[in-house]
Amino acid sequence: MSTTLTLTRGDITEQAVDAVVNAANSTLLGGGGVDGAIHRRGGPDILEECRALRDGTYFRGLPTGAAVATTAGRLPARWVIHTVGPRFTHQEDRSELLASCYRESLRVADELGARTVAFPAISAGIYGWPMEDAARIAVETVRAAQTSVEEVRFILFDEAAYEAFARQVR
Template identity: 55%
Template sequence: MDIELLQGDITTRDVDAIVNAANSSLLGGGGVDGAIHRAAGGQLLEACRALRQTDYPEGLPVGQAVATDAFNLPARWVIHTVGPNALAGQTDPELLRQAFANSLAVAERIGAATIAFPAISAGVYGWDADDVARTAVQAVGNHPGTCLERVEFVLFSDRVARAFQAAFEELRG
């Protein structure tokens, strides 16, 4: 599996699946979540509302992941995951690892060969970019799946990109 680090807009990536750093409501928000909802169009919100009415009436739990179609995005699917909110006291690194690992598992289940991740929880949820980067790179590096050919980390700032680059170099040893 190839791992790529990019800086830019995740909504423009031509991959099978992009990961949405969603809030538990699945109904859109700010940051990456808002950008994905805007770019995908209103059908994404309707798909997420349907998930809330059926499988997740209480919202998607932290660390879990679920897929919808991507509608107006270049990707085929959006994998929604809820990262832990450090500012709300959710500081267990296992929850962060689960957000990445469960997104990879969903990608495998739906047959995605390529996936793009944002820096889950490194924005408004207050996690340190270095911690997010290490956790993300380790989760991908330890993923036992077989159908993923390429994983992209699409990062929003120089600081976060540097953190991921350092974690990637550490993984390669």
């Protein structure tokens, strides 16, 4: 079965899907950008579960490229899958870590039984990943993934991001 890829301009916190992917920081305790928006709109239940994860398995933080799920709180989704994208640097090729965010998020989605998953453009905001390359890695990785997820939605915040992803999907 192949996964349908959908592009949407908009707000990931408004997506009625099984799981939304949070471009989290390693603390799992909220932050700026997508992470902050998900925590604000989803409410305190997400933060409570993230704190429990920090008190247990992820006491040192969630590693870059890994993924873990929590409730979605007040979001229209059922779950939030938190993943930590790599910061872009010209000194080191970290593309495999970025690809791992998508693969690991889909692996967690499969474990949850999620059929629809919404992704932001991981690492393409404050982590500085060039949008064209972020889109290429995202689309190639999702297309190559062995997953039961039926639909992956890329939720893009602005027109430039939407166009970058559209070029890769074509």
